Amino acid sequence: MLDPHQQAVKQLEQVANLLESDYPDKDRFWAAIKKLKEPDQVLMTELEIKTKSGKKKFKAFRSQHDNARGPYKGGIRFHPHVSEAEVKALSTWMTWKCAVTGIPYGGGKGGIIVNPKELSEAELQALSRAYARWLGDQIGPWQDIPAPDVNTNGQIMAWMVDEWQQTYLKNHGFLTENALATFTGKPLALGGSQGREEATGLGGVYALEKLAEKQGWSRKQDITVAIQGFGNVGYWFAYHADKLGYKVVAVSDSRGGVYLAEGLDPVKTLECKRQTGQVGQCHCTVEGCNNRSGKVITNEELLELKVDVLVPAALESVITQENAAKIQAKFIIEMANGPVTPTADEILLENGITVIPDILANAGGVTVSYFEWVQNLAGYYWPYEEVLAKLKPLMDEAFDQMWHIKKEHDVSAREATYMSAVKKVVDALMLRGKV
Ligand code: NAD
Numbered sequence: 001m002l003d004p005h006q007q008a009v010k011q012l013e014q015v016a017n018l019l020e021s022d023y024p025d026k027d028r029f030w031a032a033i034k035k036l037k038e039p040d041q042v043l044m045t046e047l048e049i050k051t052k053s054g055k056k057k058f059k060a061f062r063s064q065h066d067n068a069r070g071p072y073k074g075g076i077r078f079h080p081h082v083s084e085a086e087v088k089a090l091s092t093w094m095t096w097k098c099a100v101t102g103i104p105y106g107g108g109k110g111g112i113i114v115n116p117k118e119l120s121e122a123e124l125q126a127l128s129r130a131y132a133r134w135l136g137d138q139i140g141p142w143q144d145i146p147a148p149d150v151n152t153n154g155q156i157m158a159w160m161v162d163e164w165q166q167t168y169l170k171n172h173g174f175l176t177e178n179a180l181a182t183f184t185g186k187p188l189a190l191g192g193s194q195g196r197e198e199a200t201g202l203g204g205v206y207a208l209e210k211l212a213e214k215q216g217w218s219r220k221q222d223i224t225v226a227i228q229g230f231g232n233v234g235y236w237f238a239y240h241a242d243k244l245g246y247k248v249v250a251v252s253d254s255r256g257g258v259y260l261a262e263g264l265d266p267v268k269t270l271e272c273k274r275q276t277g278q279v280g281q282c283h284c285t286v287e288g289c290n291n292r293s294g295k296v297i298t299n300e301e302l303l304e305l306k307v308d309v310l311v312p313a314a315l316e317s318v319i320t321q322e323n324a325a326k327i328q329a330k331f332i333i334e335m336a337n338g339p340v341t342p343t344a345d346e347i348l349l350e351n352g353i354t355v356i357p358d359i360l361a362n363a364g365g366v367t368v369s370y371f372e373w374v375q376n377l378a379g380y381y382w383p384y385e386e387v388l389a390k391l392k393p394l395m396d397e398a399f400d401q402m403w404h405i406k407k408e409h410d411v412s413a414r415e416a417t418y419m420s421a422v423k424k425v426v427d428a429l430m431l432r433g434k435v
Contacts, residue, residue: 004089007342009037012092015418018411022423031435032426036095039065039088040072043138047112047130051123060131062110064144065091068428071142072108073098073366075149075185076131076156082111093337094366096421097359101398103370106425108144110135116151125159128152132160133167141181141377147369154187161186181376184369193372195387196365201236201313202388203364203395204335207356208241208309210399211331220245224307226259226329227251228299229314230270230279233335233362237311238266246309250302253279254314257302260294304328312339319344327353334358349412357414359421360398367394 002010016033023029043062048055061084064072074094087109095107112131116124139146148157165179180191188194195202208225217223223246227234230253238248247263258264258279273279303310303323310329312318316338319327324344332348332355334340340348340355348355368391375381382390398420406416429435 003083003085005085005092008089008092011418012036012422015415015422018409018415019419019423019426023426028430028435029426032429035429035435036066036092036422036425039063039091040067042084042088043135044084045134047127047134049123049126049130052120058127059113060111060134061087062135062138062144062146063087063091063108064138065107065109066095066425066429067106067144068425068432068434069095069099069106070104071106071140072144073103073105073147073184073369074108074110075147076110076112076152076160077149078112078114078116078127078151078156080113080115082113087111093359095425096418097363097366099421099424100360100402100417101363101367101394102424103367103394105145105366105370108146109149110146111149124156128156128159129163132163135164136167136171139164139182140176141178141373145181145369145373146183147366148185154185154190154192157183157186158190161190178377181373184372186372191372191376193368193375193387194382194384195391196368196372197232198236198240199368199387199391200233200335200362200365201238202240203367203391204233204237204311204313204333204361205240205244206364206392206395207333207361207399208246209244210396210403211309211333211356214403221247223247223309224249224263225309225311226302226305226307227311227313228257228302228318228339229253229312229336230273231314234311234313235266235270237313237335238269242266249307250297250305251279252297252299252302252314254299255279257297257299258294259297259302259305264294309333312336315339317341319348321347324348325351327351329353332356333361335362337362345412345414354413357417360402360413360417363398364391364395367391 041064045060046057047060048057090109091107098105161183168176186192225246225248227238230251242248250259304326306328309331311333313335319340321343324347337358401420402416405419
């Protein structure tokens with residue numbers, strides 16, 4: 001069994017074989033691929049904080065994969081399963097994700113081995129501050145720009161901004177005007193961007209719109225969509241898909257889901273979820289709630305529904321070799337990170353199912369993080385509509401590039417997306433004369 005970083009390396013090797021013919025100078029090309037197999041730098045330490053039960057140490061990481069296209073960019077996760085191999089792999093995937101939509105960043109990722117639910121708020125704050133203090137001059141708006149990830153949020157970014165600013169003052173003897181631009185995913189009251197909350201879901205719907213265009217779907221109301229996960233990403237995907245006229249027939253959360261053949265109303269379903277605690281108890285039609293015509297389904301049943309588009313928007317590895325053959329959707333838009341395992345991917349491909357991969361489908365989030373950074377550096381903030389309007393052309397262009405490569409090389413959407421991304425990074429390394 002390969003660890004996540006070995007998987008990322010294997011994936012890069014496969015893409016490299018597809019790209020090789022584009023490069024007359026094979027030696028330089030393979031030197032670039034060799035360089036991209038390992039991060040530029042992996043920082044590791046043990047952070048010590050005082051807790052109720054005495055002093056405790058937590059292992060912390062920051063992996064900076066490649067900065068040929070711009071500063072390293074990527075989240076910080078707080079989770080007991082964080083490991084060196086995981087942050088290395090995630091930072092590699094961030095390099096590709098940033099390249100997909102053409103935002104001027106490379107990839108980074110950080111994490112702390114901790115179960116944040118076992119910490120008090122004061123301890124969580126102390127640990128977040130210790131992490132920002134430790135990174136010090138290793139991060140910055142032109143160096144490496146962290147963001148929230150699993151179990152971290154806007155509040156944690158706010159503590160980190162504050163600590164990093166003080167650390168900068170201590171190290172350099174003067175304040176930097178760029179502290180806000182060193183972290184993204186910040187609360188609106190502290191330099192966050194309008195539209196960030198819904199950006200990932202909306203970006204996925206822009207990918208759906210492109211898919212509809214390529215497939216020549218003229219009647220959106222006939223296109224059925226099932227969404228696993230009704231959190232941030234799943235809800236906003238459902239909301240915007242419904243608003244644009246697609247028929248969202250099923251949604252689910254960790255406790256189960258609901259199916260309604262004529263299409264459900266995402267806003268009312270969310271209201272219902274808030275009241276009852278689970279979407280499986282909701283039977284909302286566009287006419288209103290409490291119309292008990294919906295059918296309660298399990299998460300497994302949702303994945304196997306006969307729909308046009310299946311959207312896994314909850315967890316990784318939910319479509320595996322066990323259930324891949326049972327998937328009846330014609331298209332899968334990966335909104336979660338890594339919802340389809342590599343073996344399942346092969347089965348889906350054999351069955352003619354097109355998978356729009358995560359690094360393209362969910363890139364709307366990091367793209368609006370880039371907008372946040374631009375706004376912080378400029379000290380000028382855009383209204384909500386402007387943020388959303390700026391997201392669409394970047395998602396559209398990324399999709400078109402992928403589709404063009406897919407047709408030209410007769411490869412899968414996943415292979416085409418990776419080819420598009422890796423090519424941009426290799427070209428940047430060559431232009432800089434790094435290889
Ligand atoms: P979230 O915590 O807001 O929502 C997760 C949803 O998944 C919840 O509705 C939860 O009930 C549901 N869920 C949990 N376990 C489940 C299970 N076993 N079966 C079905 N549903 C289950 O998280 P989110 O921010 O919406 O992120 C969802 C996914 O998208 C993650 O894989 C995340 O890494 C990825 N992602 C998120 C963003 C972002 O901007 N939030 C960006 C890129 C990728």
